[in-house]
Amino acid sequence: xxxxxxxxxxxxxxxxxxxxxxxxxxxxxxxxxxxxxxxxxxxxxxxxxxxxxxxxxxxxxxxxxxxxxxxxxxxxxxxxxxxxxxxxxxxxxxxxxxxxxxxxxxxxxxxxxxxxxxxxxxxxxxxxxxxxxxxxxxxxxxxxxxxxxxxxxxxxxxxxxxxxxxxxxxxxxxxxxxxxxxxx
Amino acid sequence: xxxxxxxxxxxxxxxxxxxxxxxxxxxxxxxxxxxxxxxxxxxxxxxxxxxxxxxxxxxxxxxxxxxxxxxxxxxxxxxxxxxxxxxxxxxxxxxxxxxxxxxxxxxxxxxxxxxxxxxxxxxxxxxxxxxxxxxxxxxxxxxxxxxxxxxxxxxxxxxxxxxxxxxxxxxxxxxxxxxxxxxxxxxxxxxxxxxxxxxxxxxxxxxxxxxxxxxxxxxxxxxxxxxxxxxxxxxxxxxxxxxxxxxxxxxxxxxxxxxxxxxxxxxxxxxxxxxxxxxxxxxxxxxxxxxxxxxxxxxxxxxxxxxxxxxxxxxxxxxxxxxxxxxxxxxxxxxxxxxxxxxxxxxxxxxxxxxxxxxxxxxxxxxxxxxxxxxxxxxxxxxxxxxxxxxxxxxxxxxxxxxxxxxxxxxxxxxxxxxxxxxxxxxxxxxxxx
Ligand SMILES: Cc1cc2nc3c(=O)[nH]c(=O)nc-3n(C[C@H](O)[C@H](O)[C@H](O)COP(=O)(O)O)c2cc1C
Ligand code: FES
Numbered sequence: 001x002x003x004x005x006x007x008x009x010x011x012x013x014x015x016x017x018x019x020x021x022x023x024x025x026x027x028x029x030x031x032x033x034x035x036x037x038x039x040x041x042x043x044x045x046x047x048x049x050x051x052x053x054x055x056x057x058x059x060x061x062x063x064x065x066x067x068x069x070x071x072x073x074x075x076x077x078x079x080x081x082x083x084x085x086x087x088x089x090x091x092x093x094x095x096x097x098x099x100x101x102x103x104x105x106x107x108x109x110x111x112x113x114x115x116x117x118x119x120x121x122x123x124x125x126x127x128x129x130x131x132x133x134x135x136x137x138x139x140x141x142x143x144x145x146x147x148x149x150x151x152x153x154x155x156x157x158x159x160x161x162x163x164x165x166x167x168x169x170x171x172x173x174x175x176x177x178x179x180x181x182x183x184x
Numbered sequence: 185x186x187x188x189x190x191x192x193x194x195x196x197x198x199x200x201x202x203x204x205x206x207x208x209x210x211x212x213x214x215x216x217x218x219x220x221x222x223x224x225x226x227x228x229x230x231x232x233x234x235x236x237x238x239x240x241x242x243x244x245x246x247x248x249x250x251x252x253x254x255x256x257x258x259x260x261x262x263x264x265x266x267x268x269x270x271x272x273x274x275x276x277x278x279x280x281x282x283x284x285x286x287x288x289x290x291x292x293x294x295x296x297x298x299x300x301x302x303x304x305x306x307x308x309x310x311x312x313x314x315x316x317x318x319x320x321x322x323x324x325x326x327x328x329x330x331x332x333x334x335x336x337x338x339x340x341x342x343x344x345x346x347x348x349x350x351x352x353x354x355x356x357x358x359x360x361x362x363x364x365x366x367x368x369x370x371x372x373x374x375x376x377x378x379x380x381x382x383x384x385x386x387x388x389x390x391x392x393x394x395x396x397x398x399x400x401x402x403x404x405x406x407x408x409x410x411x412x413x414x415x416x417x418x419x420x421x422x423x424x425x426x427x428x429x430x431x432x433x434x435x436x437x438x439x440x441x442x443x444x445x446x447x448x449x450x451x452x453x454x455x456x457x458x459x460x461x462x463x464x465x466x467x468x469x470x471x472x473x474x475x476x477x478x479x480x481x482x483x484x485x486x487x488x489x490x491x492x493x494x495x496x497x498x499x500x501x502x503x504x505x506x507x508x509x510x511x512x513x514x515x516x517x518x519x520x521x522x523x524x525x526x527x528x529x530x531x532x533x534x535x536x537x538x539x540x541x542x543x544x545x546x547x548x549x550x551x552x553x554x555x556x557x558x559x560x561x562x563x564x565x566x567x568x569x570x571x572x573x574x575x576x577x578x579x580x581x582x583x584x585x586x587x588x589x590x591x592x593x594x595x596x597x598x599x600x601x602x603x604x605x606x607x608x609x610x611x612x613x614x615x616x617x618x
Contacts, residue, residue: 025366026367027367029347072616087502087516091513121616124523139309
């Protein structure tokens, strides 16, 4: 496991966030986001460094990292496939999508493939129920209107990417091309 | 004739850019507010408009603003609630991605009214794309003197700061949002004191939903009367309805408050796909108890929905058709509430786990005689005894299903399988943790 010594630049970025808030403690979430963006997860070592910067105890940082679903304190796969299984997606077949991914990746949801390429998670409503079923990969634009075929295409694309690279799941994942139905 | 307001320009190309927004008359509301109104007059204007919060609770926005103490030595803050995590809701995301300046303008006017010099936008982590768009829009505003010091030469200063969540439904609850923003676990606070008296950093704070704030520039430009003449007299205005589930035309629809739920799903939403019949509809996000098809003539109005035992909530409308299994839907909803329980109070943390255990076994065909009654009993024990509205919302959702579709629960228990085409499922799938 690579060490997570915060670089000077990362520390500077964290320090730059502090003045946005009345209390430095408020900068703990943005600091953890920066670290996770850099390393993919947040190690104990990194949390201790954040604590020092913000004048907190390590446990005050740890309790934040452990509370929120989106902070990872252990390494996860390069591509974190997060399939929504809430009501609207479920009604439109999210279960089949999860099953397909489980079979195709040969893991259960919540697990990571042996090569560290994929982690599969079933997640709650992503706020895109009109385009169900929906999946988010890492923190990229959503993959919408999922079908079995589209899931295969996405997996193919990600499998072909060099290890460590995180391409957008499929070309045309551009949100602003959506047209919205506006009722009269 | 109803006229689009919030979504009027939603399909205009590059409307998220300041230049395009201004060409369409953008920031005229802010200019008017700063030039023609004293803060108190703005609060009165919003009161007169009878705007009620679009985040869930439906509280009068003007009245909430008027709770800010006039003589406080502490700074006042505005927090924009962009956590949008109520299942079935996706309207704030649309506004943020397509019309970020409409939101920023609303925030700026609101801050001027309540005397805030700092506004935080608490946006859910998953809205990465929206966050980017919003930050660009904020940066443009700073560059053009629409945010920062001495806005439009008026002497009014305002900083707008985006704070990203990290995946927690509870942080949409206003006091949990404040805890999270202060750098603590997102667990709700005891009320009173209400945030307007003691909120962020123990200072007076107003928390408003994205859509609520987006209404403000229009009220300033067109007047309180114009707004209060739209839709329901006691909760007027345009409203963004989110249609999803088993419906032909899912999407966000801007329509007046007060329209019948049936018209919304059948005429605007085009009914259920493949000529199927609608069986049930959730009117305001999963916390709002579902209606059976026979009850769809109800008006989408705060008071009418509350009187019928449900709520307007976030206007997230989820449609189930004749093939949808209500037991499965209920299980899905309760999985959600259980996972998202913050753990602070026992009825919610432990009670929902218990409810879930029963639901899982009923859904899996292993329900025991008396399980439905046990669910009723657990509901009694949990409802009204939770620290915040999350646990109560879970029980309301459960009761809506049990009350309207008890026969489906009974069938699963008696026969040990589902009467619909769906095979048994494993919804309690997990996410990668730790
Ligand atoms: C569990 C829970 C989750 C909530 N989630 C949200 C949310 O995601 N967005 C929101 O605007 N309000 C949410 N609310 C409502 C807020 O507590 C608050 O009433 C609202 O943001 C106030 O703004 P408004 O008056 O403009 O509606 C939630 C409430 C509860 C109890
Ligand atoms: S239910 Fe899947 S995005 Fe809302």
